[in-house]
Amino acid sequence: MSDPHGPEDRRDEYGAVGTLERSKREAAQPKLGFFGWIRWAWRQLTTMRVALFLLLMLALAAVPASVFPQRVQDPTAVADYIDAHGQIGRIMDKLQLFDVNSSVWFSAIYILLLVSLVGCILPRTKVHWRALRADPPKAPRRLSRMPAHVPARDVQVDEQTALSAAAAALKRRGYRVKTNSDHVAAERGYLRETGNLVFHIAVLGVVVTAAIGGMLSYSGQRILVEGDTFNDSLPAYDSFTKGTYFNPDRLPKYSVKLDKFDATFDTTSSGNQAGEPRSFVGHVTTREDGQTKKQLLKVNDPLHLGGANLYLSGNGYAPVVTVKDGTGHTVYSGPTVFLPQNGNYVSRGVVKAPDAAPKQLGFVGVFFPTAGEDKATGTATSIFAGLANPVLLLSGYSGDLGLDNGTAQSVYSLDPTNMTEMTTAGGKPLTVQLKPGQSKKLPNGLGSVRFDGVKRYVSMDVRADPSKMYVLVFALLGMLGLGGSLFVPRRRIWVRVAAADDGSSVEVAGLARGEDNRLNGEVDLVAKSVLTRLGHDPAAAEDESLGDRRPGEGDKGE
Structure with a gap:
C-alpha cells in the first residue's frame, strides 16, 4: 500500500494549506490608523508627480481670472455682470470666480504646491549630497553581465601599473575615481541630478517670487492729453x-507731461499697407528727484521712473469742445477723449455738461479724422487715420444725466433714461x-456747442x-537645470585588473542610470584609452569588444 502521507499527498495538502494561509495574510492588511494615513498623504503630496499635477491645477485655476471680470480690477464690471446673469451670477460670486487670486481654493492649490515642492526638494537634496560625498560603488562580481562590456585583454604590465593607468584614463574623461585592490570604480553624471534639483528649486523660486511680486506690485492706467501732466499719486x-501689501502712500514722486504726440501713417503704399501706422512717438517732459528731462515715449520702449515702467499702450484723438447753456455761461470746455473704433480712427465719445441750466446737457459724438464716404454703404466714415479732414458729429440730449443718484457711470457712455433727445x-x-x-x-434755447480743434492723447x-x-x-x-537633467548621462564604469601569465588582464564594463544609447561607445573609448596607456594595441581590443556585445546593443547615437 502506498503511504497516505507520502510525498505526493503531503505536497497537495501542504500546498493547499499554504495557499490558504497566504491568502489570509494578504487579505488581512494592517490598519493604517490616523497617523498612518497622515504619513501616506505626506508621501503622496511630496512626490514629483503630485507637484506637477498641482502646477497644472494652478494654471487651470487661473483661467477664470482671464474669462470673468475681477473685482480687484473693475468692481463696476463685476456688479454689472452679476446683475445681468441673476442667480447664476450670484452663485459665481459665492464661488469666488470674481476674486480668483484671493479665493480660498486658489490659495489652497498655491500653498499645497509650495509644500509639495519643498517636500520633494529637501529629501532629494540630502540624498544627492550624500551621493556626492560617497565613493563610487564597487564592481559587481561578474562584469560580463553589464549592458556594456569589453572582455579581458592581457597586457605586459603588473597589476598596480594597470590600476594606475585605468584611474588616470578615467579621471581624464571626467570621472570620479576610487581605486580598489583589484579594480577601479568610476562614476560621473552627478550634474544630471544636480540639474534636476536646480530645476525644481527654480520652479519653487518662480512660484514664491511671483507671489511676493503680486503682493508688493502695482499697476495703473492713465490717459494723457497733449499739454496735460501726470503726477504719480x-x-x-x-x-x-x-x-495686497502695497501701500499707495509709498508711490514714488515723479511727473510726466505730454508735450506733443506724433503719429505717422503710410501714405505711399497701396493695397493692405495703405494707411497703416508707421510710428507712434510721444514727446514728454519728466521730472524726478528735482531733475527735468526731455524724453521719448515709444511702443515697446517704456520710460523708467521711480522703479516703474511707463508703457505706451494706445493713442487717439481728443476733440476740443465748448458747450454754453441757455444762460450763455460756458459749462464745459476742453479736450474730450474719444475712443477709436477701427484702424482709420473713427472714434466715439461723450460730452457731459452737468452744470448747464435750465437742464443738464449731454452729447454722444462720432469723430472722423479724415471724413469721407463709405462707398459700400454710402454712410459717413473716416478714409484715413491721419488728421486731414476732421469732422465731428454730435447728437444732443437734455434732462438729468443721472450723476447724482450714487450710481457710477463711465465717462465714455451716456445714460439717456431721464433725458430727452434734441x-x-x-x-x-x-x-x-x-x-x-x-x-x-x-434748439429750444438750450445753448450752443462749438468744435474748437483737435488734440492727441496717449494711454x-x-x-x-x-x-x-x-x-x-x-x-x-x-532652463539650465532642465538642460542638465535631460542631456547629462549618469554612468558607472569599472576596470578590473587580474593577474595573468605574462603580466595582468584588463576588463572593462559600464552601467547607465536610465537609457543611454552611447554607453557602449563610452566603454569602448575607456578601454582604448587604458590599453593605449599600457602600450597595448587598442584595435585588437575594439574587434574583440564588438564581438562580445549582446544582439541589438549597437552604438546608436554615436
Whole structure:
C-alpha cells in the first residue's frame, strides 16, 4: 500500500494549506490608523508627480481670472455682470470666480504646491549630497553581465601599473575615481541630478517670487492729453490695481507731461499697407528727484521712473469742445477723449455738461479724422487715420444725466433714461456736424456747442513689480537645470585588473542610470584609452569588444 502521507499527498495538502494561509495574510492588511494615513498623504503630496499635477491645477485655476471680470480690477464690471446673469451670477460670486487670486481654493492649490515642492526638494537634496560625498560603488562580481562590456585583454604590465593607468584614463574623461585592490570604480553624471534639483528649486523660486511680486506690485492706467501732466499719486490714475501689501502712500514722486504726440501713417503704399501706422512717438517732459528731462515715449520702449515702467499702450484723438447753456455761461470746455473704433480712427465719445441750466446737457459724438464716404454703404466714415479732414458729429440730449443718484457711470457712455433727445423743427433727431472753429446753436434755447480743434492723447500703462528680475533669474536657472537633467548621462564604469601569465588582464564594463544609447561607445573609448596607456594595441581590443556585445546593443547615437 502506498503511504497516505507520502510525498505526493503531503505536497497537495501542504500546498493547499499554504495557499490558504497566504491568502489570509494578504487579505488581512494592517490598519493604517490616523497617523498612518497622515504619513501616506505626506508621501503622496511630496512626490514629483503630485507637484506637477498641482502646477497644472494652478494654471487651470487661473483661467477664470482671464474669462470673468475681477473685482480687484473693475468692481463696476463685476456688479454689472452679476446683475445681468441673476442667480447664476450670484452663485459665481459665492464661488469666488470674481476674486480668483484671493479665493480660498486658489490659495489652497498655491500653498499645497509650495509644500509639495519643498517636500520633494529637501529629501532629494540630502540624498544627492550624500551621493556626492560617497565613493563610487564597487564592481559587481561578474562584469560580463553589464549592458556594456569589453572582455579581458592581457597586457605586459603588473597589476598596480594597470590600476594606475585605468584611474588616470578615467579621471581624464571626467570621472570620479576610487581605486580598489583589484579594480577601479568610476562614476560621473552627478550634474544630471544636480540639474534636476536646480530645476525644481527654480520652479519653487518662480512660484514664491511671483507671489511676493503680486503682493508688493502695482499697476495703473492713465490717459494723457497733449499739454496735460501726470503726477504719480493715487488720485491721478484713471484705474489702479495694487498688491495686497502695497501701500499707495509709498508711490514714488515723479511727473510726466505730454508735450506733443506724433503719429505717422503710410501714405505711399497701396493695397493692405495703405494707411497703416508707421510710428507712434510721444514727446514728454519728466521730472524726478528735482531733475527735468526731455524724453521719448515709444511702443515697446517704456520710460523708467521711480522703479516703474511707463508703457505706451494706445493713442487717439481728443476733440476740443465748448458747450454754453441757455444762460450763455460756458459749462464745459476742453479736450474730450474719444475712443477709436477701427484702424482709420473713427472714434466715439461723450460730452457731459452737468452744470448747464435750465437742464443738464449731454452729447454722444462720432469723430472722423479724415471724413469721407463709405462707398459700400454710402454712410459717413473716416478714409484715413491721419488728421486731414476732421469732422465731428454730435447728437444732443437734455434732462438729468443721472450723476447724482450714487450710481457710477463711465465717462465714455451716456445714460439717456431721464433725458430727452434734441430734435429739429421737423421733429427729427438733431445731428450737429461741425468742423474745427464751427459752432451750432441748440434748439429750444438750450445753448450752443462749438468744435474748437483737435488734440492727441496717449494711454499709458504704469507697472511696478519688484520681483520680475528674480523671476527671470529663476526662470533661466530652471532652463539650465532642465538642460542638465535631460542631456547629462549618469554612468558607472569599472576596470578590473587580474593577474595573468605574462603580466595582468584588463576588463572593462559600464552601467547607465536610465537609457543611454552611447554607453557602449563610452566603454569602448575607456578601454582604448587604458590599453593605449599600457602600450597595448587598442584595435585588437575594439574587434574583440564588438564581438562580445549582446544582439541589438549597437552604438546608436554615436
